[in-house]
Amino acid sequence: MSSTVRIALDVMGGDHGPDIVLPGAEIALIRHPDIQYVLFGDEARIREILARHPRLAAASRIVHTDVVVRMDDKPSQALRRGRRVSSMWRAIDAVRLGDADCAVSAGNTGALMAMAKVNLKTMAGIDRPAIACLWPTMRGESVVLDVGASIGASAQHLVDMAVMGAAMARIVFDIEQPTVGLLNIGVEEIKGVEEVKDAATALREASHPGLAYHGFVEGDDIGRGTVDVVVTEGFSGNIALKTAEGTAKQVADYLRAAINRSFMAKIGYVLARGAFRALREKLDPRKSNGGVFLGLNGVVIKSHGGTDAEGFASAVDIGYDMVRYQLLSRIAAGMNNRPQVGAGVGRAVPVTDEMQVSS
Amino acid sequence: MSSTVRIALDVMGGDHGPDIVLPGAEIALIRHPDIQYVLFGDEARIREILARHPRLAAASRIVHTDVVVRMDDKPSQALRRGRRVSSMWRAIDAVRLGDADCAVSAGNTGALMAMAKVNLKTMAGIDRPAIACLWPTMRGESVVLDVGASIGASAQHLVDMAVMGAAMARIVFDIEQPTVGLLNIGVEEIKGVEEVKDAATALREASHPGLAYHGFVEGDDIGRGTVDVVVTEGFSGNIALKTAEGTAKQVADYLRAAINRSFMAKIGYVLARGAFRALREKLDPRKSNGGVFLGLNGVVIKSHGGTDAEGFASAVDIGYDMVRYQLLSRIAAGMNNRPQVGAGVGRAVPVTDEMQVSS
Numbered sequence: 001m002s003s004t005v006r007i008a009l010d011v012m013g014g015d016h017g018p019d020i021v022l023p024g025a026e027i028a029l030i031r032h033p034d035i036q037y038v039l040f041g042d043e044a045r046i047r048e049i050l051a052r053h054p055r056l057a058a059a060s061r062i063v064h065t066d067v068v069v070r071m072d073d074k075p076s077q078a079l080r081r082g083r084r085v086s087s088m089w090r091a092i093d094a095v096r097l098g099d100a101d102c103a104v105s106a107g108n109t110g111a112l113m114a115m116a117k118v119n120l121k122t123m124a125g126i127d128r129p130a131i132a133c134l135w136p137t138m139r140g141e142s143v144v145l146d147v148g149a150s151i152g153a154s155a156q157h158l159v160d161m162a163v164m165g166a167a168m169a170r171i172v173f174d175i176e177q178p179t180v181g182l183l184n185i186g187v188e189e190i191k192g193v194e195e196v197k198d199a200a201t202a203l204r205e206a207s208h209p210g211l212a213y214h215g216f217v218e219g220d221d222i223g224r225g226t227v228d229v230v231v232t233e234g235f236s237g238n239i240a241l242k243t244a245e246g247t248a249k250q251v252a253d254y255l256r257a258a259i260n261r262s263f264m265a266k267i268g269y270v271l272a273r274g275a276f277r278a279l280r281e282k283l284d285p286r287k288s289n290g291g292v293f294l295g296l297n298g299v300v301i302k303s304h305g306g307t308d309a310e311g312f313a314s315a316v317d318i319g320y321d322m323v324r325y326q327l328l329s330r331i332a333a334g335m336n337n338r339p340q341v342g343a344g345v346g347r348a349v350p351v352t353d354e355m356q357v358s359s
Numbered sequence: 360m361s362s363t364v365r366i367a368l369d370v371m372g373g374d375h376g377p378d379i380v381l382p383g384a385e386i387a388l389i390r391h392p393d394i395q396y397v398l399f400g401d402e403a404r405i406r407e408i409l410a411r412h413p414r415l416a417a418a419s420r421i422v423h424t425d426v427v428v429r430m431d432d433k434p435s436q437a438l439r440r441g442r443r444v445s446s447m448w449r450a451i452d453a454v455r456l457g458d459a460d461c462a463v464s465a466g467n468t469g470a471l472m473a474m475a476k477v478n479l480k481t482m483a484g485i486d487r488p489a490i491a492c493l494w495p496t497m498r499g500e501s502v503v504l505d506v507g508a509s510i511g512a513s514a515q516h517l518v519d520m521a522v523m524g525a526a527m528a529r530i531v532f533d534i535e536q537p538t539v540g541l542l543n544i545g546v547e548e549i550k551g552v553e554e555v556k557d558a559a560t561a562l563r564e565a566s567h568p569g570l571a572y573h574g575f576v577e578g579d580d581i582g583r584g585t586v587d588v589v590v591t592e593g594f595s596g597n598i599a600l601k602t603a604e605g606t607a608k609q610v611a612d613y614l615r616a617a618i619n620r621s622f623m624a625k626i627g628y629v630l631a632r633g634a635f636r637a638l639r640e641k642l643d644p645r646k647s648n649g650g651v652f653l654g655l656n657g658v659v660i661k662s663h664g665g666t667d668a669e670g671f672a673s674a675v676d677i678g679y680d681m682v683r684y685q686l687l688s689r690i691a692a693g694m695n696n697r698p699q700v701g702a703g704v705g706r707a708v709p710v711t712d713e714m715q716v717s718s
Binding site: 193236251 | 507544552577579580582583593595599600601602603604605607608609611613614620623625626627628630632633634635637638
């Protein structure tokens with residue numbers, strides 16, 4: 001890594017493409033003047049917008065691409081149409097080639113993950129990548145993964161996610177030993193969560209310098225902030241994430257309806273508007289925008305497709321932090337002595353060259 | 360069913376036992392004077408409380424039991440200690456014997472489900488029971504199942520849950536063809552949800568008089584009230600439920616903190632307190648208290664263990680409605696022409712005696 005942080009942007013990704021991505025990139029640049037951008041997309045459109053953003057223009061290099069991965073392309077379609085030629089592929093490819101330290105895209109998740117997997121491959125010893133997000137909690141934020149990279153997870157994959165999520169949490173929260181919980185349901189003796197139980201055994205028995213295993217957590221522990229890192233497989237993780245988003249909207253909606261029902265309440269609202277502003281800010285999904293792809297040989301960040309410039313800037317911020325504080329080498333170090341499922345008392349499992357074959 | 364609705368109560372269940380169950384039963388009795396209770400529990404304690412509730416006493420018959428299933432008993436422990444002799448078992452047994460039309464317990468979920476399964480058995484053609492709850496939405500309420508009876512679900516079990524959930528929704532919402540959605544994640548071409556896809560095919564291809572299949576829904580559709588019935592397997596369903604509860608609490612907590620931070624906001628709060636009361640009422644978990652066990656040869660309702668009398672009364676109300684509007688025969692009718700997975704174009708699958716063997 002050079003002293004600058006070089007970020008490749010899929011300028012054409014997301015619902016609004018360059019109109020959001022470029023202003024967002026500038027906001028992040030103001031916060032982190034050591035960013036250098038490589039902008040992949042329609043050169044004419046990019047130049048047009050950069051003309052109004054001289055500061056961003058000065059920190060950017062443009063690479064023209066013709067093909068845009070559409071928001072509704074299936075991963076296989078995206079790969080067929082966009083491999084080697086799309087702005088999304090090229091942004092990821094810049095990371096592989098060492099021309100950039102990370103790639104950020106607001107394009108469609110399935111396509112981005114497929115291209116990232118095909119192009120960057122998974123890290124030595126890791127079967128499958130995961131998507132981690134920052135989840136606002138009563139105590140601050142937690143890292144939650146997997147929120148939708150793949151469905152189902154072996155015990156070892158859950159353990160690997162614990163190690164990777166903890167590496168990310170060490171950076172984001174600046175703590176040495178983040179607490180890690182495995183998401184489970186509070187019904188005893190129910191069949192079918194053997195993977196979760198086996199992962200728990202491995203995590204409990206092995207002491208790992210990079211994390212403090214807490215135990216099982218339930219759905220309501222996520223928002224409570226019981227642990228720094230919540231680990232689950234991608235189906236339930238995605239459903240938890242979307243359900244929480246829906247519930248937050250629903251409560252805000254109830255509140256609005258209740259206030260609009262009476263004149264006194266409206267007056268009260270005006271007096272309390274500072275409090276409501278604080279609430280809105282706390283619930284602002286833009287602040288925690290940015291899914292981090294973990295387990296690949298490169299840093300890739302997925303921004304929400306429908307976000308605005310402020311939201312896209314948050315995704316760039318996360319990418320910046322992951323590069324600046326060396327996510328990849330932290331994960332690699334963590335994997336070097338990851339707890340191993342079924343190893344009895346956990347022991348260090350060095351990553352060998354042989355294991356790279358499996359990626 | 361007699362002209363009264365006979366409800367068996369596990370008086371000893373829940374965090375507070377008779378102190379909550381009996382006052383709760385009286386609240387429900389006032390709303391439904393045609394309820395007759397059979398009270399299972401410690402006769403001396405029950406009599407003591409009934410002395411202060413003459414109305415409830417007049418509508419109740421007491422059956423003394425010595426054993427109480429504890430809130431932290433594992434299902435196997437509960438069965439070992441409580442089979443035939445506990446208040447929980449006896450309440451369920453009253454349903455099996457035809458002495459009651461339904462059983463309500465605030466005892467521990469795992470034990471209650473295990474006893475209900477062992478004692479009542481699953482209905483003809485149904486492999487596994489499910490737990491359905493009423494979920495408050497922006498448009499009113501929806502039925503969501505399974506929220507934790509079992510983990511994982513075959514395509515046919517998902518279809519059966521659609522049929523059962525729709526039968527319940529017809530009663531609760533008084534509509535002929537409730538809309539049904541299958542919970543899924545919005546990532547295309549991801550491996551591992553074959554069951555969900557196959558269930559979708561069966562539901563789409565078969566026309567079923569009792570439900571209107573809507574398609575896939577995501578986590579945020581639950582709170583939005585996109586469909587009347589949301590179907591998923593028990594792990595993700597339980598996590599969605601707990602996550603939503605946690606998020607609602609979290610938002611309320613933010614709001615409280617924001618209001619307490621300024622004097623003006625506090626004044627505003629006082630003026631808008633009607634609105635806040637409405638919000639609290641809307642979010643009141645007691646109102647939607649009562650998990651319905653579906654797929655058994657009998658109606659069993661699980662009340663939240665930590666609820667108060669008002670909350671327990673809601674659970675009794677649900678049980679009352681399920682009996683009064685004939686949940687079981689509606690499910691049986693629905694199962695008679697349930698869509699069959701893998702049958703190509705869905706066709707009616709009559710339930711034969713042979714199938715009862717599998718229960």
